[in-house]
Amino acid sequence: xxxxxxxxxxxxxxxxxxxxxxxxxxxxxxxxxxxxxxxxxxxxxxxxxxxxxxxxxxxxxxxxxxxxxxxxxxxxxxxxxxxxxxxxxxxxxxxxxxxxxxxxxxxxxxxxx
Amino acid sequence: xxxxxxxxxxxxxxxxxxxxxxxxxxxxxxxxxxxxxxxxxxxxxxxxxxxxxxxxxxxxxxxxxxxxxxxxxxxxxxxxxxxxxxxxxxxxxxxxxxxxxxxxxxxxxxxxxxx
Numbered sequence: 001x002x003x004x005x006x007x008x009x010x011x012x013x014x015x016x017x018x019x020x021x022x023x024x025x026x027x028x029x030x031x032x033x034x035x036x037x038x039x040x041x042x043x044x045x046x047x048x049x050x051x052x053x054x055x056x057x058x059x060x061x062x063x064x065x066x067x068x069x070x071x072x073x074x075x076x077x078x079x080x081x082x083x084x085x086x087x088x089x090x091x092x093x094x095x096x097x098x099x100x101x102x103x104x105x106x107x108x109x110x111x112x113x
Numbered sequence: 114x115x116x117x118x119x120x121x122x123x124x125x126x127x128x129x130x131x132x133x134x135x136x137x138x139x140x141x142x143x144x145x146x147x148x149x150x151x152x153x154x155x156x157x158x159x160x161x162x163x164x165x166x167x168x169x170x171x172x173x174x175x176x177x178x179x180x181x182x183x184x185x186x187x188x189x190x191x192x193x194x195x196x197x198x199x200x201x202x203x204x205x206x207x208x209x210x211x212x213x214x215x216x217x218x219x220x221x222x223x224x225x226x227x228x
Contacts, residue, residue: 101145104158
């Protein structure tokens with residue numbers, strides 16, 4: 001069964017460093033998302049992406065964050081200058097053309113020290 | 114705007130006992146409803162979903178949920194739990210927004226099954 005894949009599974013970075021989290025959505029899906037889950041808290045929407053542009057972003061998704069689909073398969077989340085409070089599990093997700101179910105990857109654990 | 118309330122942050126239960134995890138939502142438009150499960154140190158897995166049709170939906174591992182529009186609820190139930198059901202369970206709502214949809218999650222319920 002096709003699945004959303006994410007790399008890396010875990011990354012430790014120093015505060016102020018740039019981080020890029022990578023995702024390969026399911027191949028025929030059209031809508032892409034990033035969600036975040038701080039340890040012990042709820043899963044929060046960050047951003048949605050369709051037709052090579054951001055459809056919607058949350059208050060969390062400030063100027064430090066950016067997303068890109070650099071080629072036909074990858075979907076990346078970049079955090080320009082990481083802060084301690086960026087430590088979280090980041091989930092990539094995608095939706096088929098029907099749009100009625102969102103499929104999540106295994107997540108990328110980001111630890112900022 | 115949509116919101117989801119999971120009334121119980123933790124539910125301890127003994128193996129083979131029944132369990133109900135409660136979920137209520139609010140929305141001014143029609144919604145789709147989902148339960149996702151997160152096993153320890155793993156990602157989010159879709160457990161079951163309600164899109165339309167029968168209000169009772171089932172998963173392959175014995176869970177079921179019933180959509181109740183009048184009570185705006187989508188409670189998750191299992192008649193007999195196993196140790197392996199220990200996980201975090203998230204209820205989520207999706208409002209169709211004309212072209213793309215995003216999920217709004219509840220805070221989660223930690224189900225702890227004890228022998």
